[in-house]
Amino acid sequence: MEEQIGGGGGANQLFKRLGTFMRKCMFRVLSVGAIPNHIAFILDGNRRFARKHNLPLEAGYRSGFLSLLSVLKYCSELGVKHVTLYAFSIDNFKRCPDEVRCVMDLMLEKVEVLLQEEIIVKQYGVRICFLGRLQLLSQPLRIAAEKAMKATANNTKIVIFICVAYTSTDEIIHAIQQSCIDKLDNHSQARKQTTTHDNANEGIEETTMVKLVDIDKHMYMSVAPNPDIIIRTAGGNRLSNFFLWQTTHCMLYAPAALWPEIGLWHLVWAIISFQRYHSYLEKKKKQV
Template sequence: MIPRKQVEDERSNGMIGKILGGLNSTLRKLLFHVISSRPIPEHIAFILDGNRRFAKKWKLTEGAGHKAGFFALMSVLKYCYEIGVKYVTIYAFSLDNFNRRPDEVQYVMDLMQEKIEGFMNELSLINKYGIRVLFIGDLDRLYEPVRIAAEKAMEATAKNSTTYLLVCVAYTSSHEIPRSIHESCQEKSGATAIRVINGNGHTNENHGGHAMIKVVDLEKHMYMGVAPDPDILVRSSGETRLSNFLLWQTTNCLLYAPKALWPEMGFWQVVWGILEFQNNYKYLEKKKKQA
Protein backbone atom coordinates (compact mmCIF):
# COMPACT_ATOMS: atom_id res chain seq x y z
CA MET A 1 0.00 0.00 0.00
CA ILE A 2 1.33 3.45 -0.97
CA PRO A 3 1.77 5.75 2.05
CA ARG A 4 -0.79 8.57 2.28
CA LYS A 5 1.94 11.23 2.54
CA GLN A 6 3.57 9.99 -0.68
CA VAL A 7 0.23 10.20 -2.51
CA GLU A 8 -0.36 13.73 -1.20
CA ASP A 9 3.19 14.79 -2.21
CA GLU A 10 2.69 13.42 -5.73
CA ARG A 11 -0.63 15.24 -6.07
CA SER A 12 0.94 18.44 -4.80
CA ASN A 13 3.85 18.16 -7.23
CA GLY A 14 1.43 17.46 -10.07
CA MET A 15 -0.63 20.54 -9.22
CA ILE A 16 2.50 22.70 -8.99
CA GLY A 17 3.64 21.37 -12.35
CA LYS A 18 0.29 22.24 -13.95
CA ILE A 19 0.32 25.73 -12.43
CA LEU A 20 3.87 26.41 -13.63
CA GLY A 21 3.07 24.96 -17.04
CA GLY A 22 0.00 27.18 -17.33
CA LEU A 23 1.99 30.20 -16.17
CA ASN A 24 4.72 29.53 -18.75
CA SER A 25 2.11 29.18 -21.47
CA THR A 26 0.43 32.45 -20.48
CA LEU A 27 3.73 34.36 -20.33
CA ARG A 28 4.77 32.88 -23.67
CA LYS A 29 1.52 33.95 -25.33
CA LEU A 30 1.86 37.42 -23.83
CA LEU A 31 5.41 37.77 -25.14
CA PHE A 32 4.39 36.47 -28.57
CA HIS A 33 1.54 38.98 -28.63
CA VAL A 34 4.02 41.80 -28.03
CA ILE A 35 6.47 40.47 -30.64
CA SER A 36 3.71 40.06 -33.24
CA SER A 37 3.10 43.83 -33.22
CA ARG A 38 6.12 43.95 -35.58
CA PRO A 39 6.70 41.94 -38.80
CA ILE A 40 6.70 38.17 -38.27
CA PRO A 41 8.71 35.95 -40.65
CA GLU A 42 6.53 33.85 -42.90
CA HIS A 43 9.15 31.16 -43.39
CA ILE A 44 12.02 29.95 -41.18
CA ALA A 45 14.47 27.27 -42.33
CA PHE A 46 16.63 25.25 -39.93
CA ILE A 47 19.85 23.29 -40.33
CA LEU A 48 19.67 20.80 -37.46
CA ASP A 49 23.30 20.76 -36.40
CA GLY A 50 24.77 19.34 -33.21
CA ASN A 51 22.90 16.13 -32.31
CA ARG A 52 26.10 14.06 -32.23
CA ARG A 53 28.06 16.72 -30.38
CA PHE A 54 25.26 16.94 -27.81
CA ALA A 55 25.47 13.19 -27.23
CA LYS A 56 29.25 13.38 -26.91
CA LYS A 57 29.01 16.38 -24.58
CA TRP A 58 26.74 14.50 -22.17
CA LYS A 59 28.34 11.07 -22.78
CA LEU A 60 25.20 9.65 -24.35
CA THR A 61 24.77 7.20 -27.18
CA GLU A 62 24.50 8.75 -30.66
CA GLY A 63 20.86 7.66 -30.86
CA ALA A 64 20.10 9.52 -27.63
CA GLY A 65 21.40 12.73 -29.20
CA HIS A 66 19.06 12.36 -32.16
CA LYS A 67 16.18 11.51 -29.84
CA ALA A 68 16.82 14.70 -27.87
CA GLY A 69 16.98 16.54 -31.19
CA PHE A 70 13.53 15.21 -32.11
CA PHE A 71 12.04 16.58 -28.89
CA ALA A 72 13.73 19.92 -29.59
CA LEU A 73 12.16 19.93 -33.06
CA MET A 74 8.68 19.42 -31.60
CA SER A 75 9.19 22.39 -29.26
CA VAL A 76 10.65 24.64 -31.97
CA LEU A 77 7.75 23.84 -34.32
CA LYS A 78 5.25 24.69 -31.60
CA TYR A 79 6.89 28.04 -30.84
CA CYS A 80 7.18 28.96 -34.53
CA TYR A 81 3.54 28.16 -35.29
CA GLU A 82 2.30 29.86 -32.11
CA ILE A 83 3.99 33.13 -33.02
CA GLY A 84 2.59 33.08 -36.56
CA VAL A 85 5.28 31.50 -38.76
CA LYS A 86 3.50 29.62 -41.55
CA TYR A 87 6.35 27.66 -43.15
CA VAL A 88 9.11 25.78 -41.33
CA THR A 89 11.77 23.94 -43.35
CA ILE A 90 14.28 21.53 -41.85
CA TYR A 91 17.41 20.03 -43.43
CA ALA A 92 17.05 16.39 -42.45
CA PHE A 93 19.43 14.56 -44.79
CA SER A 94 21.79 15.80 -47.48
CA LEU A 95 22.09 14.04 -50.81
CA ASP A 96 25.84 14.02 -50.16
CA ASN A 97 25.29 11.90 -47.05
CA PHE A 98 24.63 8.88 -49.27
CA ASN A 99 28.41 8.85 -49.80
CA ARG A 100 28.94 7.76 -46.19
CA ARG A 101 29.62 4.15 -45.22
CA PRO A 102 26.63 1.87 -45.99
CA ASP A 103 26.11 1.06 -42.30
CA GLU A 104 25.99 4.79 -41.45
CA VAL A 105 23.46 5.44 -44.20
CA GLN A 106 21.34 2.50 -43.04
CA TYR A 107 21.44 3.81 -39.47
CA VAL A 108 20.25 7.27 -40.55
CA MET A 109 17.54 5.79 -42.79
CA ASP A 110 16.23 3.65 -39.92
CA LEU A 111 16.33 6.66 -37.62
CA MET A 112 14.53 8.82 -40.18
CA GLN A 113 11.76 6.27 -40.58
CA GLU A 114 11.37 6.12 -36.81
CA LYS A 115 11.18 9.92 -36.53
CA ILE A 116 8.67 10.29 -39.37
CA GLU A 117 6.41 7.73 -37.75
CA GLY A 118 7.00 9.36 -34.36
CA PHE A 119 6.00 12.75 -35.73
CA MET A 120 2.80 11.33 -37.21
CA ASN A 121 1.92 10.06 -33.72
CA GLU A 122 1.94 13.68 -32.51
CA LEU A 123 -1.66 14.11 -33.65
CA SER A 124 -2.46 16.79 -31.08
CA LEU A 125 0.33 19.00 -32.50
CA ILE A 126 -0.58 18.27 -36.13
CA ASN A 127 -4.29 18.93 -35.63
CA LYS A 128 -3.86 21.97 -33.38
CA TYR A 129 -1.71 23.83 -35.90
CA GLY A 130 -3.13 22.27 -39.07
CA ILE A 131 0.29 21.13 -40.25
CA ARG A 132 0.81 19.88 -43.79
CA VAL A 133 3.99 17.83 -44.17
CA LEU A 134 5.94 17.98 -47.44
CA PHE A 135 9.14 16.06 -48.17
CA ILE A 136 11.50 17.95 -50.48
CA GLY A 137 14.28 16.39 -52.55
CA ASP A 138 15.09 13.37 -54.69
CA LEU A 139 12.74 11.03 -52.84
CA ASP A 140 13.53 8.13 -55.18
CA ARG A 141 16.95 7.95 -53.49
CA LEU A 142 15.40 7.17 -50.12
CA TYR A 143 15.32 3.60 -48.89
CA GLU A 144 11.89 2.13 -49.55
CA PRO A 145 10.58 2.02 -45.93
CA VAL A 146 11.54 5.69 -45.46
CA ARG A 147 9.97 6.72 -48.77
CA ILE A 148 6.76 4.88 -47.90
CA ALA A 149 6.64 6.54 -44.46
CA ALA A 150 7.19 9.95 -46.09
CA GLU A 151 4.45 9.34 -48.65
CA LYS A 152 2.02 8.28 -45.92
CA ALA A 153 2.81 11.42 -43.91
CA MET A 154 2.21 13.65 -46.94
CA GLU A 155 -1.02 11.86 -47.79
CA ALA A 156 -2.33 11.98 -44.21
CA THR A 157 -1.78 15.75 -43.94
CA ALA A 158 -2.60 16.71 -47.54
CA LYS A 159 -5.82 18.53 -46.61
CA ASN A 160 -4.12 20.76 -44.01
CA SER A 161 -3.16 24.27 -45.07
CA THR A 162 -2.80 26.37 -41.92
CA THR A 163 0.93 25.72 -41.49
CA TYR A 164 3.58 23.72 -43.35
CA LEU A 165 6.54 21.56 -42.37
CA LEU A 166 8.96 21.05 -45.27
CA VAL A 167 11.47 18.27 -44.69
CA CYS A 168 14.47 18.38 -47.03
CA VAL A 169 15.77 14.84 -47.54
CA ALA A 170 18.10 13.58 -50.26
CA TYR A 171 18.50 17.26 -51.03
CA THR A 172 21.28 19.64 -52.03
CA SER A 173 21.11 22.93 -53.89
CA SER A 174 23.76 21.71 -56.34
CA HIS A 175 21.25 19.03 -57.36
CA GLU A 176 18.13 21.17 -57.19
CA ILE A 177 19.39 24.01 -59.44
CA PRO A 178 20.69 21.96 -62.41
CA ARG A 179 17.56 19.81 -62.22
CA SER A 180 15.42 22.94 -62.46
CA ILE A 181 17.42 24.19 -65.46
CA HIS A 182 17.08 20.81 -67.17
CA GLU A 183 13.32 20.66 -66.64
CA SER A 184 12.89 24.26 -67.78
CA CYS A 185 14.83 23.49 -70.97
CA GLN A 186 12.69 20.43 -71.61
CA GLU A 187 9.58 22.53 -71.17
CA LYS A 188 10.85 25.00 -73.79
CA SER A 189 12.33 22.36 -76.09
CA GLY A 190 9.89 23.09 -78.89
CA ALA A 191 11.79 26.26 -79.81
CA THR A 192 14.80 26.41 -82.12
CA ALA A 193 17.06 27.78 -79.39
CA ILE A 194 16.92 28.84 -75.77
CA ARG A 195 17.85 32.09 -74.11
CA VAL A 196 18.42 32.25 -70.36
CA ILE A 197 17.20 35.49 -68.76
CA ASN A 198 18.66 36.51 -65.41
CA GLY A 199 16.85 38.28 -62.59
CA ASN A 200 17.59 41.74 -64.03
CA GLY A 201 16.00 40.84 -67.33
CA HIS A 202 19.32 40.66 -69.21
CA THR A 203 19.89 37.93 -71.75
CA ASN A 204 22.87 35.76 -70.88
CA GLU A 205 22.92 34.13 -74.29
CA ASN A 206 20.94 34.66 -77.47
CA HIS A 207 21.14 32.59 -80.61
CA GLY A 208 17.96 33.97 -82.12
CA GLY A 209 15.63 31.39 -80.56
CA HIS A 210 12.06 32.01 -79.54
CA ALA A 211 12.09 30.34 -76.14
CA MET A 212 13.25 32.35 -73.14
CA ILE A 213 13.98 30.83 -69.74
CA LYS A 214 13.42 33.36 -66.98
CA VAL A 215 14.06 33.17 -63.27
CA VAL A 216 10.37 32.52 -62.70
CA ASP A 217 10.62 29.44 -64.95
CA LEU A 218 13.53 28.07 -62.96
CA GLU A 219 11.86 28.71 -59.62
CA LYS A 220 8.72 26.93 -60.80
CA HIS A 221 10.76 23.75 -61.23
CA MET A 222 12.68 24.06 -57.96
CA TYR A 223 11.94 21.48 -55.28
CA MET A 224 11.32 24.46 -52.96
CA GLY A 225 8.93 26.09 -55.41
CA VAL A 226 6.08 25.03 -53.12
CA ALA A 227 6.97 27.69 -50.53
CA PRO A 228 8.11 31.33 -50.42
CA ASP A 229 11.82 31.96 -49.87
CA PRO A 230 12.90 31.78 -46.20
CA ASP A 231 13.01 34.97 -44.17
CA ILE A 232 15.47 33.44 -41.69
CA LEU A 233 17.94 30.59 -42.09
CA VAL A 234 18.96 29.18 -38.71
CA ARG A 235 21.93 26.90 -38.18
CA SER A 236 22.34 25.67 -34.63
CA SER A 237 25.68 25.06 -32.85
CA GLY A 238 27.17 28.37 -33.96
CA GLU A 239 28.26 27.08 -37.37
CA THR A 240 27.97 29.55 -40.24
CA ARG A 241 28.23 27.18 -43.22
CA LEU A 242 25.21 26.74 -45.50
CA SER A 243 26.24 23.16 -46.39
CA ASN A 244 24.64 23.23 -49.86
CA PHE A 245 21.22 24.08 -48.40
CA LEU A 246 18.78 26.52 -50.06
CA LEU A 247 21.57 28.41 -51.81
CA TRP A 248 19.16 29.79 -54.40
CA GLN A 249 16.43 30.73 -51.91
CA THR A 250 18.52 32.45 -49.20
CA THR A 251 19.94 35.34 -51.24
CA ASN A 252 18.13 37.98 -49.18
CA CYS A 253 17.30 36.24 -45.93
CA LEU A 254 18.72 36.68 -42.45
CA LEU A 255 21.37 34.15 -41.40
CA TYR A 256 21.18 33.32 -37.70
CA ALA A 257 23.64 30.98 -35.93
CA PRO A 258 22.91 30.52 -32.21
CA LYS A 259 25.61 28.67 -30.26
CA ALA A 260 23.13 26.14 -28.85
CA LEU A 261 23.48 22.62 -30.20
CA TRP A 262 20.29 21.46 -31.90
CA PRO A 263 18.91 19.48 -28.89
CA GLU A 264 19.45 22.66 -26.82
CA MET A 265 17.36 24.80 -29.18
CA GLY A 266 14.15 26.10 -27.71
CA PHE A 267 12.00 29.07 -26.84
CA TRP A 268 14.65 31.75 -26.45
CA GLN A 269 16.55 30.81 -29.59
CA VAL A 270 13.33 31.17 -31.60
CA VAL A 271 12.51 34.50 -29.93
CA TRP A 272 15.99 35.99 -30.46
CA GLY A 273 16.01 34.88 -34.09
CA ILE A 274 12.70 36.63 -34.75
CA LEU A 275 13.79 39.77 -32.87
CA GLU A 276 16.96 39.90 -34.99
CA PHE A 277 14.81 39.54 -38.11
CA GLN A 278 12.60 42.41 -36.97
CA ASN A 279 15.60 44.63 -36.25
CA ASN A 280 16.88 44.02 -39.79
CA TYR A 281 13.48 43.96 -41.51
CA LYS A 282 13.76 47.28 -43.37
CA TYR A 283 17.22 46.43 -44.69
CA LEU A 284 16.15 42.94 -45.81
CA GLU A 285 13.06 44.31 -47.56
CA LYS A 286 15.18 46.93 -49.35
CA LYS A 287 17.55 44.22 -50.60
CA LYS A 288 14.63 42.14 -51.87
CA LYS A 289 13.26 45.09 -53.87
CA GLN A 290 16.69 45.68 -55.40
CA ALA A 291 17.04 42.05 -56.47
Protein backbone atom coordinates (compact mmCIF):
# COMPACT_ATOMS: atom_id res chain seq x y z
CA MET A 1 0.00 0.00 0.00
CA GLU A 2 2.76 2.47 0.94
CA GLU A 3 4.58 1.69 -2.32
CA GLN A 4 1.42 2.40 -4.26
CA ILE A 5 0.96 5.69 -2.47
CA GLY A 6 4.60 6.59 -2.95
CA GLY A 7 4.39 5.64 -6.60
CA GLY A 8 1.31 7.80 -7.09
CA GLY A 9 3.09 10.73 -5.47
CA GLY A 10 6.09 10.17 -7.72
CA ALA A 11 3.87 10.16 -10.79
CA ASN A 12 2.24 13.39 -9.70
CA GLN A 13 5.65 15.01 -9.26
CA LEU A 14 6.71 13.75 -12.68
CA PHE A 15 3.62 15.22 -14.37
CA LYS A 16 4.11 18.47 -12.46
CA ARG A 17 7.72 18.77 -13.64
CA LEU A 18 6.71 17.86 -17.17
CA GLY A 19 4.02 20.54 -17.12
CA THR A 20 6.50 23.14 -15.87
CA PHE A 21 8.98 22.16 -18.58
CA MET A 22 6.33 22.39 -21.32
CA ARG A 23 5.16 25.78 -20.03
CA LYS A 24 8.71 27.13 -20.07
CA CYS A 25 9.18 25.87 -23.63
CA MET A 26 5.95 27.54 -24.71
CA PHE A 27 6.94 30.82 -23.03
CA ARG A 28 10.32 30.65 -24.78
CA VAL A 29 8.51 30.45 -28.12
CA LEU A 30 6.20 33.33 -27.18
CA SER A 31 9.17 35.48 -26.18
CA VAL A 32 10.35 35.49 -29.80
CA GLY A 33 7.54 37.99 -30.37
CA ALA A 34 6.61 41.12 -28.40
CA ILE A 35 5.77 40.53 -24.74
CA PRO A 36 3.39 43.09 -23.23
CA ASN A 37 4.96 45.36 -20.68
CA HIS A 38 1.68 45.93 -18.82
CA ILE A 39 -1.35 43.65 -18.59
CA ALA A 40 -4.48 44.80 -16.74
CA PHE A 41 -7.20 42.42 -15.55
CA ILE A 42 -10.86 43.09 -14.81
CA LEU A 43 -11.68 40.30 -12.34
CA ASP A 44 -15.24 39.52 -13.41
CA GLY A 45 -17.30 36.44 -12.60
CA ASN A 46 -16.56 35.44 -9.00
CA ARG A 47 -20.21 35.66 -7.96
CA ARG A 48 -21.40 33.81 -11.05
CA PHE A 49 -18.83 31.09 -10.41
CA ALA A 50 -20.21 30.62 -6.89
CA ARG A 51 -23.79 30.39 -8.18
CA LYS A 52 -22.78 28.06 -11.01
CA HIS A 53 -21.23 25.57 -8.57
CA ASN A 54 -23.74 26.11 -5.72
CA LEU A 55 -21.03 27.52 -3.49
CA PRO A 56 -21.16 30.23 -0.84
CA LEU A 57 -20.27 33.67 -2.16
CA GLU A 58 -17.02 33.69 -0.18
CA ALA A 59 -15.93 30.46 -1.88
CA GLY A 60 -16.30 32.14 -5.26
CA TYR A 61 -13.96 34.96 -4.24
CA ARG A 62 -11.47 32.53 -2.68
CA SER A 63 -11.43 30.50 -5.89
CA GLY A 64 -10.78 33.74 -7.74
CA PHE A 65 -7.80 34.44 -5.49
CA LEU A 66 -6.26 31.06 -6.37
CA SER A 67 -6.64 31.90 -10.07
CA LEU A 68 -4.98 35.23 -9.39
CA LEU A 69 -1.91 33.54 -7.91
CA SER A 70 -1.55 31.34 -11.00
CA VAL A 71 -1.94 34.27 -13.39
CA LEU A 72 0.64 36.36 -11.53
CA LYS A 73 3.06 33.43 -11.63
CA TYR A 74 2.63 33.07 -15.40
CA CYS A 75 3.05 36.82 -15.95
CA SER A 76 6.27 36.80 -13.94
CA GLU A 77 7.64 33.83 -15.90
CA LEU A 78 6.80 35.58 -19.19
CA GLY A 79 8.64 38.73 -18.17
CA VAL A 80 5.62 41.02 -17.87
CA LYS A 81 6.82 43.96 -15.77
CA HIS A 82 3.50 45.53 -14.72
CA VAL A 83 0.20 43.86 -13.81
CA THR A 84 -2.91 45.78 -12.74
CA LEU A 85 -5.94 44.22 -11.06
CA TYR A 86 -9.32 45.93 -11.02
CA ALA A 87 -10.19 44.42 -7.66
CA PHE A 88 -13.04 46.57 -6.33
CA SER A 89 -14.86 49.53 -7.84
CA ILE A 90 -16.21 52.49 -5.89
CA ASP A 91 -19.60 51.45 -7.29
CA ASN A 92 -19.18 47.99 -5.70
CA PHE A 93 -19.68 49.57 -2.27
CA LYS A 94 -23.37 49.78 -3.23
CA ARG A 95 -23.64 45.99 -3.19
CA CYS A 96 -25.01 43.93 -0.32
CA PRO A 97 -23.11 44.85 2.89
CA ASP A 98 -22.34 41.17 3.57
CA GLU A 99 -20.69 40.84 0.14
CA VAL A 100 -18.66 44.03 0.61
CA ARG A 101 -17.54 42.82 4.03
CA CYS A 102 -16.62 39.42 2.58
CA VAL A 103 -14.40 40.97 -0.10
CA MET A 104 -12.76 43.42 2.29
CA ASP A 105 -12.08 40.70 4.89
CA LEU A 106 -10.56 38.41 2.25
CA MET A 107 -8.38 41.23 0.95
CA LEU A 108 -7.21 42.06 4.48
CA GLU A 109 -6.46 38.38 5.15
CA LYS A 110 -4.32 38.04 2.01
CA VAL A 111 -2.45 41.31 2.55
CA GLU A 112 -1.59 40.20 6.09
CA VAL A 113 -0.33 36.85 4.75
CA LEU A 114 1.78 38.76 2.24
CA LEU A 115 3.31 40.80 5.07
CA GLN A 116 4.08 37.61 6.99
CA GLU A 117 5.79 36.16 3.90
CA GLU A 118 7.82 39.31 3.25
CA ILE A 119 11.02 37.33 2.61
CA ILE A 120 9.34 35.30 -0.17
CA VAL A 121 7.91 38.46 -1.75
CA LYS A 122 11.38 40.05 -1.77
CA GLN A 123 12.87 36.87 -3.22
CA TYR A 124 10.54 37.12 -6.24
CA GLY A 125 11.02 40.89 -6.51
CA VAL A 126 7.31 41.75 -6.24
CA ARG A 127 6.29 45.33 -5.57
CA ILE A 128 2.69 45.98 -4.45
CA CYS A 129 0.89 49.29 -5.07
CA PHE A 130 -2.70 50.02 -4.03
CA LEU A 131 -4.39 52.71 -6.13
CA GLY A 132 -7.75 54.42 -5.71
CA ARG A 133 -9.61 56.36 -3.07
CA LEU A 134 -8.06 54.37 -0.25
CA GLN A 135 -9.74 56.48 2.45
CA LEU A 136 -12.94 54.55 1.65
CA LEU A 137 -11.35 51.32 2.94
CA SER A 138 -11.68 50.14 6.50
CA GLN A 139 -8.88 51.34 8.75
CA PRO A 140 -7.31 47.85 9.25
CA LEU A 141 -7.22 47.23 5.48
CA ARG A 142 -5.87 50.70 4.73
CA ILE A 143 -3.10 50.29 7.31
CA ALA A 144 -2.23 46.82 5.98
CA ALA A 145 -2.15 48.15 2.40
CA GLU A 146 0.18 50.98 3.41
CA LYS A 147 2.48 48.50 5.19
CA ALA A 148 2.54 46.22 2.13
CA MET A 149 3.46 49.13 -0.16
CA LYS A 150 6.23 50.23 2.19
CA ALA A 151 7.59 46.70 2.66
CA THR A 152 7.82 46.04 -1.10
CA ALA A 153 8.80 49.54 -2.29
CA ASN A 154 12.33 48.54 -3.32
CA ASN A 155 11.35 45.45 -5.34
CA THR A 156 11.58 45.87 -9.10
CA LYS A 157 11.11 42.54 -10.93
CA ILE A 158 7.32 42.86 -11.26
CA VAL A 159 4.97 45.60 -10.04
CA ILE A 160 1.40 44.67 -9.14
CA PHE A 161 -1.10 47.51 -9.01
CA ILE A 162 -4.30 46.77 -7.10
CA CYS A 163 -7.10 49.20 -8.00
CA VAL A 164 -9.47 49.19 -5.05
CA ALA A 165 -12.12 51.82 -4.29
CA TYR A 166 -11.35 52.92 -7.83
CA THR A 167 -13.18 54.17 -10.90
CA SER A 168 -11.65 55.87 -13.91
CA THR A 169 -13.95 58.88 -13.65
CA ASP A 170 -12.89 59.39 -10.03
CA GLU A 171 -9.23 59.16 -11.14
CA ILE A 172 -9.76 61.76 -13.88
CA ILE A 173 -11.59 64.17 -11.55
CA HIS A 174 -8.82 63.77 -8.97
CA ALA A 175 -6.16 64.53 -11.60
CA ILE A 176 -7.98 67.64 -12.86
CA GLN A 177 -8.52 68.95 -9.32
CA GLN A 178 -4.84 68.45 -8.43
CA SER A 179 -3.78 70.11 -11.69
CA CYS A 180 -5.92 73.16 -10.91
CA ILE A 181 -4.50 73.38 -7.37
CA ASP A 182 -0.96 73.26 -8.78
CA LYS A 183 -1.77 75.94 -11.35
CA LEU A 184 -3.25 78.22 -8.70
CA ASP A 185 -0.15 77.77 -6.54
CA ASN A 186 2.12 78.49 -9.52
CA HIS A 187 0.02 81.54 -10.43
CA SER A 188 0.34 82.95 -6.91
CA GLN A 189 4.10 82.49 -6.98
CA ALA A 190 4.35 84.04 -10.46
CA ARG A 191 2.44 87.14 -9.35
CA LYS A 192 4.78 87.62 -6.41
CA GLN A 193 7.81 87.43 -8.71
CA THR A 194 6.57 89.76 -11.51
CA THR A 195 7.40 93.47 -11.41
CA THR A 196 5.65 94.93 -14.47
CA HIS A 197 2.11 94.78 -15.75
CA ASP A 198 3.13 92.98 -18.97
CA ASN A 199 5.12 90.43 -17.07
CA ALA A 200 2.19 89.86 -14.74
CA ASN A 201 -0.17 89.15 -17.64
CA GLU A 202 2.36 86.79 -19.19
CA GLY A 203 2.73 84.97 -15.88
CA ILE A 204 -1.04 84.63 -15.48
CA GLU A 205 -1.43 83.09 -18.94
CA GLU A 206 1.48 80.69 -18.42
CA THR A 207 0.54 79.47 -14.95
CA THR A 208 -3.25 79.11 -15.23
CA MET A 209 -3.54 76.96 -18.37
CA VAL A 210 -4.20 73.28 -17.52
CA LYS A 211 -2.57 71.07 -20.14
CA LEU A 212 -2.75 67.38 -20.98
CA VAL A 213 0.65 66.75 -19.43
CA ASP A 214 -0.59 68.25 -16.14
CA ILE A 215 -3.50 65.83 -15.94
CA ASP A 216 -1.33 62.87 -16.92
CA LYS A 217 1.07 63.72 -14.10
CA HIS A 218 -1.66 63.54 -11.45
CA MET A 219 -3.39 60.32 -12.55
CA TYR A 220 -3.21 57.47 -10.04
CA MET A 221 -1.58 55.40 -12.80
CA SER A 222 1.08 57.98 -13.67
CA VAL A 223 3.57 55.64 -11.96
CA ALA A 224 3.18 53.00 -14.69
CA PRO A 225 3.11 52.79 -18.50
CA ASN A 226 -0.30 52.54 -20.14
CA PRO A 227 -1.57 48.95 -20.44
CA ASP A 228 -0.90 46.94 -23.59
CA ILE A 229 -3.76 44.49 -22.95
CA ILE A 230 -6.87 44.57 -20.80
CA ILE A 231 -8.21 41.09 -20.08
CA ARG A 232 -11.81 41.06 -18.91
CA THR A 233 -13.14 37.64 -17.96
CA ALA A 234 -16.72 36.39 -18.20
CA GLY A 235 -17.05 37.59 -21.80
CA GLY A 236 -17.72 41.24 -20.99
CA ASN A 237 -16.86 43.68 -23.78
CA ARG A 238 -16.94 46.87 -21.71
CA LEU A 239 -14.41 48.60 -19.47
CA SER A 240 -16.80 49.22 -16.55
CA ASN A 241 -15.25 52.60 -15.71
CA PHE A 242 -11.72 51.22 -15.70
CA PHE A 243 -8.72 52.89 -17.37
CA LEU A 244 -10.82 55.11 -19.65
CA TRP A 245 -7.92 57.58 -19.86
CA GLN A 246 -5.15 55.04 -20.51
CA THR A 247 -6.60 52.73 -23.18
CA THR A 248 -6.39 54.68 -26.44
CA HIS A 249 -3.95 52.16 -27.92
CA CYS A 250 -4.80 49.12 -25.84
CA MET A 251 -6.15 45.75 -26.90
CA LEU A 252 -9.20 44.32 -25.13
CA TYR A 253 -9.35 40.52 -24.75
CA ALA A 254 -12.55 39.05 -23.30
CA PRO A 255 -12.55 35.26 -22.79
CA ALA A 256 -15.87 33.67 -21.82
CA ALA A 257 -14.29 32.01 -18.77
CA LEU A 258 -15.31 33.36 -15.38
CA TRP A 259 -12.41 34.78 -13.38
CA PRO A 260 -11.95 31.67 -11.15
CA GLU A 261 -11.85 29.59 -14.36
CA ILE A 262 -9.10 31.59 -16.08
CA GLY A 263 -5.98 29.60 -16.81
CA LEU A 264 -2.73 29.41 -18.70
CA TRP A 265 -4.28 29.08 -22.17
CA HIS A 266 -6.39 32.21 -21.78
CA LEU A 267 -3.25 34.22 -21.03
CA VAL A 268 -1.37 32.59 -23.92
CA TRP A 269 -4.13 33.41 -26.42
CA ALA A 270 -4.29 36.99 -25.15
CA ILE A 271 -0.56 37.42 -25.81
CA ILE A 272 -0.79 35.77 -29.24
CA SER A 273 -3.61 38.21 -30.12
CA PHE A 274 -1.48 41.10 -28.84
CA GLN A 275 1.46 40.00 -30.98
CA ARG A 276 -0.76 39.90 -34.07
CA TYR A 277 -1.77 43.55 -33.61
CA HIS A 278 1.43 44.83 -31.97
CA SER A 279 2.93 46.51 -35.04
CA TYR A 280 -0.40 48.21 -35.85
CA LEU A 281 -0.77 49.51 -32.28
CA GLU A 282 2.81 50.77 -32.23
CA LYS A 283 2.24 52.58 -35.52
CA LYS A 284 -0.89 54.28 -34.12
CA LYS A 285 1.05 55.42 -31.03
CA LYS A 286 3.66 57.13 -33.20
CA GLN A 287 0.95 59.02 -35.09
CA VAL A 288 -0.24 60.75 -31.92
